Amino acid sequence: MAKLSDFRVRVEDALANEEVRGNFRKAMDGLMSRRLDQFPDEAELERLRTQAMAIRSNSLDNLPDLLEKLETNLTKNGIQVHWAETVEEANQHVLAIMNKHNAKSMIKGKSMVSEEMGLNHFMEELGIECLESDLGEFIIQLDGEMPSHIIMPAIHKNKRQIAKLFQEKFPDIPYTEDVDELTQTARKILREKFFNAPVGLSGVNFAVAETGTLCLVENEGNGRMSTTVPPVHIAVTGIEKVVEKLSDVPPLMSILTRSATAQPITTYVNMISSPRKEGEMDGPKEVHLVLLDNGRSNIYSDPELLATLRCIRCGACINHCPVYVRVGGHSYGTVYPGPIGTVLEPQKDGLKAHGELAQASSLCGACGEVCPVRIPLPSLINRLRYEGVRQDQSSTKDSGSRRKTAEALTWKGWSFAAQHPLIYNTGASAAASFRKLMPSKMGAWTRVRTAPPIAAKTLHQQLKAKGIDNE
Amino acid sequence: MTTLLQPDSVYFYGTCLIDSVYPNAGVSAVELLQRAGIRVIYPQAQTCCGQPAWNSGYRDEAREVARKQIALFPKDIPIVVPSGSCGGMMKHHYPELFKGEPDEAMALQVAGRIYEFTEFLVDVLEIKLAGKGVKTDVAIHTSCSARREMGVADKIEQLVGQLENITVHEQHHKKECCGFGGTFAIKEPEISASMVTDKADAIRETGASVMITQDCGCMMNISGAFEYENQHHALRMPQSKHIAEFLLERSEVLCTKYDINVPETSDTTEDATHG
Incomplete structure (x- = not known):
């Protein structure tokens, strides 16, 4: 038996953990049904998806121009723009700002791009403390974990597990499984930090080129605190998050929050358009935006895979994925899990590192069906399988690197047989190929299923015997 | 159309x-x-x-x-x-x-x-069918490709719905994939196994004695799980039928939109196709 890949090991562990599987099932079932309630009119939903897709497609069609315009208008507004091709560069930009202010800590609003950068780890190595202020992020940071979901990073934990974690980390506070009390505990701890942190860091949902505005949606007010209380605010985001006009924001935001958390609007909507102006009482004195590429330009160069960049990070594809709900976010071993992670990560970090994820999809289409910007996720997963085994050069990182001689030969043999009915009909039938394909793995099929029954007479034979016309 | x-x-x-x-x-x-x-x-x-x-x-x-x-x-x-x-x-x-x-x-x-x-x-064809045979409880599993690629998710219901004596029961997570996915079942056997086990359980829980589907990949997967659970855990095993098999056994064709060689109404007893 071949050694299981790290991914497969994590998957097996996850599948064996009934408590965590139960947590995901319960959470995802709730999210799916609440999302459905947000879109009672199917025709209206389809119209909104088309509209949102068109806005995002327009952003990408004009990406270079819009990024230039964004920089110009942000600069005009007094927001300092920093370009980073790699995560190393992005971290260095943040570090330089920290150093300029002699800052030894930061408070963070939720940001997946900062996860992509490995920002916390990078800063902690240098003795700079990064404190997560989003409740979910706060919980997983306490436990030394990665987010298991892009919107709800601690969704893999139930309240009992969180209560035990708090008991371990804050022994002075009495044990409780009451969600409100647990939240209050976190709030008290964080409140203090907001007022003392020299720097606040956040992500960005949309960056508006026309006005030089950074939009940030959130529910806890921690985003507002992180971006307004500390004297310096650093926003980090991917270059694809730009939109052309301010009027692009309402339709996108509406479909984003409804698709993500089934809310018509989030509790807080932040529109950040400048640092504190003269005479103003509050707000940061400096605002920075770090724009990260990290492989996005490369994705952009492929006319089909480009659709990956339409993503507005709502997580609906994740919530509806029958694979994700069973294996959970950590199994993927990537920053972004679920269908969008399956599509984005192998392109971003290469097929060698994450190409295996493309196999972990039954191509059921549930993700593509709910995507608010109509990213054809199953088609892109199929495309990445092709990228993994193709023999010619392509722009996708590590294309062809997953081709294995034995498997390629099997498909060549299958193809030859299926082009020659006489050969095909004498033994190279579908079921036979199905078994031959991975002989060592047929065992896994029969671990929970009986083997496919092979018919005594094929359909070809039976219909011929019945005299059905051949042409 | x-x-x-x-x-x-x-x-x-x-x-x-x-x-x-x-x-x-x-x-x-x-x-x-x-x-x-x-x-x-x-x-x-x-x-x-x-x-x-x-x-x-x-x-x-x-x-x-x-x-x-x-x-x-x-x-x-x-x-x-x-x-x-x-x-x-x-x-x-x-x-x-x-x-x-x-x-x-x-x-x-x-x-x-x-x-x-x-x-x-x-x-x-806009086919019209009449049911025959004993009262039967069925569950319908629509394949993901029929549902999302072909957009024909409701067709089995429309056909079976014409048959008196057939009661359709809906399994929970009806729209969720059964975990077949072609080579997915082989490449990711553990995830696939988890999916098909849940699907087989959900269908069994409806109490249906027959599962009907339009895709034999799903059928091979789910019926394989039914049979395995029957053999190893003595769980009840619903029968699995492709919709064509089910309709052939349990219905008569009354007419189609075109009425080609088919009796026009149900009270015409002669079956022209046997000519």
């Missing part, structure tokens, strides 16, 4: 899985079409639509197989496929597979004539 003229004959594309594992589903579909007054042509040179290779990333290998298939349907008549999955491949992925290829026009022409079996019965 279709602009087909009276379809007095159709091609039947049996699919490789039906060919070797579930030929009775194919034979039943052909018989049902005949009972509806349709002449069925089954090109004997057909093998596989190419989907297994296509979904594994082996596009050249898939294309060469598909090239042989598209040459099998020269007459401009519908091609009926008793599978949402293979139908989806031929209708939606052949155009992608042949894009910019010399055979692109032919691939598009074939794609435009593909009908999933239940879609053909409901949308093209």
Whole structure:
């Protein structure tokens, strides 16, 4: 038996953990049904998806121009723009700002791009403390974990597990499984930090080129605190998050929050358009935006895979994925899990590192069906399988690197047989190929299923015997 | 909707899985079409639509197989496929597979004539059925490809709904994939196993004695789980039937939109197709 890949090991562990599987099932079932309630009119939903897709497609069609315009208008507004091709560069930009202010800590609003950068780890190595202020992020940071979901990073934990974690980390506070009390505990701890942190860091949902505005949606007010209380605010985001006009924001935001958390609007909507102006009482004195590429330009160069960049990070594809709900976010071993992670990560970090994820999809289409910007996720997963085994050069990182001689030969043999009915009909039938394909793995099929029954007479034979016309 | 003229004959594309594992589903579909007054042509040179290779990333290998298939349907008549999955491949992925290829026009022409079996019965023939046999509780499993690629999720319900004595029970997480996914079941056996176990449980919990589906991939997967759980844990085992088998056993064709050789009303007892 071949050694299981790290991914497969994590998957097996996850599948064996009934408590965590139960947590995901319960959470995802709730999210799916609440999302459905947000879109009672199917025709209206389809119209909104088309509209949102068109806005995002327009952003990408004009990406270079819009990024230039964004920089110009942000600069005009007094927001300092920093370009980073790699995560190393992005971290260095943040570090330089920290150093300029002699800052030894930061408070963070939720940001997946900062996860992509490995920002916390990078800063902690240098003795700079990064404190997560989003409740979910706060919980997983306490436990030394990665987010298991892009919107709800601690969704893999139930309240009992969180209560035990708090008991371990804050022994002075009495044990409780009451969600409100647990939240209050976190709030008290964080409140203090907001007022003392020299720097606040956040992500960005949309960056508006026309006005030089950074939009940030959130529910806890921690985003507002992180971006307004500390004297310096650093926003980090991917270059694809730009939109052309301010009027692009309402339709996108509406479909984003409804698709993500089934809310018509989030509790807080932040529109950040400048640092504190003269005479103003509050707000940061400096605002920075770090724009990260990290492989996005490369994705952009492929006319089909480009659709990956339409993503507005709502997580609906994740919530509806029958694979994700069973294996959970950590199994993927990537920053972004679920269908969008399956599509984005192998392109971003290469097929060698994450190409295996493309196999972990039954191509059921549930993700593509709910995507608010109509990213054809199953088609892109199929495309990445092709990228993994193709023999010619392509722009996708590590294309062809997953081709294995034995498997390629099997498909060549299958193809030859299926082009020659006489050969095909004498033994190279579908079921036979199905078994031959991975002989060592047929065992896994029969671990929970009986083997496919092979018919005594094929359909070809039976219909011929019945005299059905051949042409 | 279709602009087909009276379809007095159709091609039947049996699919490789039906060919070797579930030929009775194919034979039943052909018989049902005949009972509806349709002449069925089954090109004997057909093998596989190419989907297994296509979904594994082996596009050249898939294309060469598909090239042989598209040459099998020269007459401009519908091609009926008793599978949402293979139908989806031929209708939606052949155009992608042949894009910019010399055979692109032919691939598009074939794609435009593909009908999933239940879609053909409901949308093209507007078939009217009468039920027969004992009262039966059934559950319907619609394949993901039938639901999302072909957009024919409601067709089995529309057919079975015409049959008195048949009660349909809905399983929880009805729209969730059964975990087959072709080579997915082999490449990711643990995830697939978890999915099919949940699906088999959900269907068993409805109390249905028969599970009906339009895709034999799902059927092989779910019925394999039923049988395994029956053998190893003595759990109740619902029967699994392709919709064509089920309709052939449990219904009579009353008429179609075209009334080709079929009695016009249910009180006409003569069955013209037996002539």
